[in-house]
Amino acid sequence: MTPNIDAAIAALSHLDIDTKPASVKSKSRDLFWYSPVLKARLDHLVADFAVSPRTEAEVIEVLKVCYAHDVPVTTRGTGTGNYGQAVPLAGGCILHLNKMDAIREIHPGRAIVEPGCLLKDIDGACKADSGQELRMFSSTWATATIGGFVAGGSGGVGSVHWGALRDVGNIIRLRVVTMEAEPRVLEIAGEDLHRVSHAYGTNGIITEIEIPLAPAYDWVGLFLTFDNFTEALRYSYALAASDGLLLKLVTVFEAPIAHDYFQRVKPHVTPGQVVVALMVAPHAMPGFETFTKAWPNAEVIYRSDRSDWPRDPGLVFEYGWNHTTLRALKVDPSITYLQVGYGTDDPIGLIERVRAKFSPEVLQHIEVTRQGGRIGMGGLSLVKFTTEERLDEIVRIHEEMGAPNFNPHRYTLEEGGRQAVDARQLEFKRDADPKGLLNPGKMIAWDDPDWGYDRMYAWPGIKSAAE
Amino acid sequence: MTPNIDAAIAALSHLDIDTKPASVKSKSRDLFWYSPVLKARLDHLVADFAVSPRTEAEVIEVLKVCYAHDVPVTTRGTGTGNYGQAVPLAGGCILHLNKMDAIREIHPGRAIVEPGCLLKDIDGACKADSGQELRMFSSTWATATIGGFVAGGSGGVGSVHWGALRDVGNIIRLRVVTMEAEPRVLEIAGEDLHRVSHAYGTNGIITEIEIPLAPAYDWVGLFLTFDNFTEALRYSYALAASDGLLLKLVTVFEAPIAHDYFQRVKPHVTPGQVVVALMVAPHAMPGFETFTKAWPNAEVIYRSDRSDWPRDPGLVFEYGWNHTTLRALKVDPSITYLQVGYGTDDPIGLIERVRAKFSPEVLQHIEVTRQGGRIGMGGLSLVKFTTEERLDEIVRIHEEMGAPNFNPHRYTLEEGGRQAVDARQLEFKRDADPKGLLNPGKMIAWDDPDWGYDRMYAWPGIKSAAE
Ligand SMILES: Cc1cc2nc3c(=O)[nH]c(=O)nc-3n(C[C@H](O)[C@H](O)[C@H](O)COP(=O)(O)OP(=O)(O)OC[C@H]3O[C@@H](n4cnc5c(N)ncnc54)[C@H](O)[C@@H]3O)c2cc1C
Ligand SMILES: Cc1cc2nc3c(=O)[nH]c(=O)nc-3n(C[C@H](O)[C@H](O)[C@H](O)COP(=O)(O)OP(=O)(O)OC[C@H]3O[C@@H](n4cnc5c(N)ncnc54)[C@H](O)[C@@H]3O)c2cc1C
Numbered sequence: 057m058t059p060n061i062d063a064a065i066a067a068l069s070h071l072d073i074d075t076k077p078a079s080v081k082s083k084s085r086d087l088f089w090y091s092p093v094l095k096a097r098l099d100h101l102v103a104d105f106a107v108s109p110r111t112e113a114e115v116i117e118v119l120k121v122c123y124a125h126d127v128p129v130t131t132r133g134t135g136t137g138n139y140g141q142a143v144p145l146a147g148g149c150i151l152h153l154n155k156m157d158a159i160r161e162i163h164p165g166r167a168i169v170e171p172g173c174l175l176k177d178i179d180g181a182c183k184a185d186s187g188q189e190l191r192m193f194s195s196t197w198a199t200a201t202i203g204g205f206v207a208g209g210s211g212g213v214g215s216v217h218w219g220a221l222r223d224v225g226n227i228i229r230l231r232v233v234t235m236e237a238e239p240r241v242l243e244i245a246g247e248d249l250h251r252v253s254h255a256y257g258t259n260g261i262i263t264e265i266e267i268p269l270a271p272a273y274d275w276v277g278l279f280l281t282f283d284n285f286t287e288a289l290r291y292s293y294a295l296a297a298s299d300g301l302l303l304k305l306v307t308v309f310e311a312p313i314a315h316d317y318f319q320r321v322k323p324h325v326t327p328g329q330v331v332v333a334l335m336v337a338p339h340a341m342p343g344f345e346t347f348t349k350a351w352p353n354a355e356v357i358y359r360s361d362r363s364d365w366p367r368d369p370g371l372v373f374e375y376g377w378n379h380t381t382l383r384a385l386k387v388d389p390s391i392t393y394l395q396v397g398y399g400t401d402d403p404i405g406l407i408e409r410v411r412a413k414f415s416p417e418v419l420q421h422i423e424v425t426r427q428g429g430r431i432g433m434g435g436l437s438l439v440k441f442t443t444e445e446r447l448d449e450i451v452r453i454h455e456e457m458g459a460p461n462f463n464p465h466r467y468t469l470e471e472g473g474r475q476a477v478d479a480r481q482l483e484f485k486r487d488a489d490p491k492g493l494l495n496p497g498k499m500i501a502w503d504d505p506d507w508g509y510d511r512m513y514a515w516p517g518i519k520s521a522a523e
Numbered sequence: 524m525t526p527n528i529d530a531a532i533a534a535l536s537h538l539d540i541d542t543k544p545a546s547v548k549s550k551s552r553d554l555f556w557y558s559p560v561l562k563a564r565l566d567h568l569v570a571d572f573a574v575s576p577r578t579e580a581e582v583i584e585v586l587k588v589c590y591a592h593d594v595p596v597t598t599r600g601t602g603t604g605n606y607g608q609a610v611p612l613a614g615g616c617i618l619h620l621n622k623m624d625a626i627r628e629i630h631p632g633r634a635i636v637e638p639g640c641l642l643k644d645i646d647g648a649c650k651a652d653s654g655q656e657l658r659m660f661s662s663t664w665a666t667a668t669i670g671g672f673v674a675g676g677s678g679g680v681g682s683v684h685w686g687a688l689r690d691v692g693n694i695i696r697l698r699v700v701t702m703e704a705e706p707r708v709l710e711i712a713g714e715d716l717h718r719v720s721h722a723y724g725t726n727g728i729i730t731e732i733e734i735p736l737a738p739a740y741d742w743v744g745l746f747l748t749f750d751n752f753t754e755a756l757r758y759s760y761a762l763a764a765s766d767g768l769l770l771k772l773v774t775v776f777e778a779p780i781a782h783d784y785f786q787r788v789k790p791h792v793t794p795g796q797v798v799v800a801l802m803v804a805p806h807a808m809p810g811f812e813t814f815t816k817a818w819p820n821a822e823v824i825y826r827s828d829r830s831d832w833p834r835d836p837g838l839v840f841e842y843g844w845n846h847t848t849l850r851a852l853k854v855d856p857s858i859t860y861l862q863v864g865y866g867t868d869d870p871i872g873l874i875e876r877v878r879a880k881f882s883p884e885v886l887q888h889i890e891v892t893r894q895g896g897r898i899g900m901g902g903l904s905l906v907k908f909t910t911e912e913r914l915d916e917i918v919r920i921h922e923e924m925g926a927p928n929f930n931p932h933r934y935t936l937e938e939g940g941r942q943a944v945d946a947r948q949l950e951f952k953r954d955a956d957p958k959g960l961l962n963p964g965k966m967i968a969w970d971d972p973d974w975g976y977d978r979m980y981a982w983p984g985i986k987s988a989a990e
Contacts, residue, residue, distance in 0.1 A: 163806070164654065164739075164806070165738070165740055165807075166806040187631065217766075218766055218767055219766030219767050223765060223766055224767055224768060224810045224813050225765060225807050225811075245813070268767075268806050268807070269806075270738070271631070274631075298690065298692060299685055299686030299893040299896060300687075300690035300691055301691060302632075338632065339695065340632075340692050340735070342695050343695070346691050346714055347691050347692075349713065426766040428765075429760075429764025429766060430897055431897075
């Protein structure tokens with residue numbers, strides 16, 4: 057199956073098509089370079105052309121043409137993903153959805169939007185329309201698209217109240233175009249959502265999203281300091297467990313993360329201080345103060361509604377989730393990260409054991425979220441990178457200690473997830489992408505169903521640097 | 524300390540005062556008669572007069588006059604409480620707050636209201652103003668006041684998402700008038716809220732309430748049937764634990780409650796069927812359907828947005844909380860009830876053990892709520908009443924089995940609660956009601972600090988039927 061790139065470009069020339077090498081190259085990259093492992097493998101990859109459809113009809117046209125000419129299609133929102141999800145391993149076409157950014161409908165509790173809408177723009181429109189906003193968003197809110205969040209993200213700011221993006225109810229409906237001779241348009245809801253959401257665009261192109269909303273508030277961003285990490289975790293757990301306090305973010309940073317990596321926070325903390333970042337609804341602030349008074353060692357050093365810092369730190373959530381890694385990387389390029397699940401049974405105990413084992417090689421950055429009706433914790437731990445072997449060893453020891461990793465140093469769905477075939481996704485791909493042209497190389501189950509997961513998967517189809 | 528009723532009436536004659544025996548008698552009663560135990564003890568009690576202040580200034584005037592003349596004051600919202608909270612054990616004055624029903628301010632996430640507002644009217648005003656409503660309300664929403672809910676209630680419809688009324692954040696601020704020679708007006712927030720909320724008006728008169736709001740939705744009311752009680756509990760637990768599904772009510776009725784006591788539901792269920800009542804946000808309905816599909820034995824028999832029942836059942840929440848008891852009582856006057864805590868650790872196991880012990884003498888009616896960041900269950904069990912001794916025995920056995928009771932057959936704060944002195948409430952009463960004139964007889968700690976709770980407290984000051 058050799059792609060006929062030239063024929064495809066010719067057939068699509070009436071669309072908004074881009075063949076300029078420099079811009080195609082920039083559209084072929086995402087933020088995989090947060091991982092030294094992925095950087096070593098994906099840095100050279102580039103598509104042959106990019107096209108920006110304006111409508112679903114144009115998406116269908118692109119898919120039809122690429123199908124006819126065996127051209128791989130890798131969909132792109134704004135390429136803020138970290139696992140090379142948007143990198144075209146086999147070249148071909150970048151389907152860039154930036155022009156499909158209409159907000160179609162806003163209703164009480166839900167909105168219907170096109171995939172290329174920025175998360176920030178959805179919030180702006182919903183707030184202006186009816187005082188609503190997204191339940192949750194990735195911390196790349198200002199630059200990421202909703203399509204990329206649904207196809208490549210997992211949760212984020214708001215997950216402390218609403219759980220993960222995959223939890224039933226957090227996506228209402230998707231409209232999806234298949235990759236066939238005659239592409240079909242499918243309305244996906246219910247259990248079927250799992251086939252398409254978080255599938256890295258390997259299963260179909262999402263052209264419309266119906267997503268639940270929550271009320272918009274002027275969230276108060278806060279930083280608190282503690283002298284003791286365990287106490288900060290206990291505080292954060294108990295705060296999140298206060299059902300009457302409406303929160304949007306509860307994040308804990310082991311020392312010296314805040315001091316060393318958060319430039320505008322640094323003047324206000326010592327290297328030894330643990331920092332907790334919060335977003336609290338304004339009408340929950342009196343309750344928050346009542347709650348916090350019972351923790352004599354908690355000190356509020358910043359609140360966005362009453363700041364006296366000479367240099368404002370900006371949005372507090374842009375310190376949490378993977379923005380923590382970004383800030384650390386900027387200061388120390390040798391830093392990379394892990395994504396660890398500490399669960400709901402004894403997250404604090406498990407985190408303490410892991411920390412005792414690894415600190416300071418691995419520094420704990422904890423996100424508190426709701427998981428199955430309980431309070432849970434996850435880590436986007438900062439790792440001082442030395443070698444790939446050591447990184448793999450660190451991951452392995454975590455897992456032996458009972459803390460599963462969603463490995464951000466892998467470009468396949470399975471290795472970044474539960475290291476098992478998702479039968480629903482695979483079955484759907486057989487139906488929706490029979491030639492396997494959608495984001496090839498990202499689903500191990502498609503290419504090598506018997507893969508053992510004992511070592512990193514290397515897709516045989518990946519373009520070599522020389523090509 | 525003998526009250527000088529005539530002097531007080533004379534001093535208050537320029538206010539909206541009521542001395543007509545029939546109407547004063549009706550204002551002296553609440554719904555204590557749901558309990559045969561309380562009915563035997565409180566049925567004859569009546570105040571000497573009632574007064575309906577229109578303003579906080581008039582409240583102050585009433586309290587000042589009653590203080591001067593040693594007249595007990597029992598505050599009344601609309602008297603829908605079940606524990607005789609609003610019954611004047613020592614006669615005196617009924618302070619009826621029905622005229623103080625202004626909605627003062629509505630903001631994003633919160634409202635400021637007078638105590639005599641009906642819960643229903645607050646919801647109506649907040650919805651019209653800005654698509655908001657109360658986070659939670661007692662199922663007497665249509666008839667009860669917010670002041671009575673805060674001073675006498677504990678939670679209700681909405682607690683499955685927001686927890687209990689006493690949980691930090693669920694009341695923002697109270698304005699309270701003290702019972703002294705010169706009544707003071709206090710603004711109460713933070714930890715101090717526990718001194719005044721759920722204190723049955725023994726600690727001061729609430730004249731203003733700041734309460735958090737949630738977005739208003741056109742909640743879909745549902746009834747589902749199951750053939751198996753445990754499965755219905757498991758379903759309800761798992762549903763409530765789905766963080767992405769926005770719910771306002773999750774209630775389970777053991778068979779044959781729905782068949783025997785819910786007249787409009789009866790034609791649609793068999794005596795053997797367990798019924799689950801739900802309120803689900805409209806935009807959560809697709810997710811709800813996805814969730815429910817995984818439970819093949821769950822059958823939706825009614826949904827308010829698509830009803831084909833010839834006789835509409837009305838508001839679904841008016842089958843839950845203590846409305847279950849009300850409906851059972853109407854059919855079988857020998858029924859009374861318990862309030863049982865099954866906690867969060869193994870509520871289903873505990874309920875099953877209790878049910879195995881007592882059914883059908885005690886039928887399980889379960890309310891699912893959030894408790895400290897987890898899903899918990901409570902019971903408003905229906906009891907086939909025989910004797911007080913047997914009722915006490917049932918309560919005792921529950922407690923021995925690890926299921927604490929909030930005994931609704933007692934008229935004191937302590938016996939209806941945790942059977943222990945609340946030091947904060949007592950201390951505050953010393954300060955705010957030095958003569959002990961506010962709702963006398965309701966706080967054991969005030970009258971008999973050494974009471975042992977081994978038997979029912981009988982306040983010595985209670986008027987005898989002959990008086
Ligand atoms: C600093 C930083 C912080 C981050 N924080 C978070 C966080 O809090 N939570 C989180 O979940 N992620 C986070 N991420 C990852 C990423 O930013 C988000 O998932 C983001 O929402 C992706 O959106 P995007 O538009 O950049 O998607 P892209 O990177 O462009 O695409 C992501 C994946 O989705 C596919 N895709 C995109 N659009 C479609 C479509 N319409 N149909 C089918 N497939 C499609 C792409 O092919 C790709 O596989 C973070 C990343 C960084 C760098
Ligand atoms: C069928 C039924 C269902 C119910 N369901 C629930 C439920 O789901 N949840 C729940 O919590 N309760 C429930 N209840 C109990 C009761 O209806 C509620 O607590 C209700 O909110 C009380 O309001 P009210 O205006 O009737 O108060 P009242 O009965 O008039 O007063 C209650 C108590 O508060 C005091 N009080 C009233 N106003 C003030 C004030 N301004 N300042 C100081 N003290 C004051 C009174 O003195 C009294 O002690 C139910 C009762 C029934 C009969």
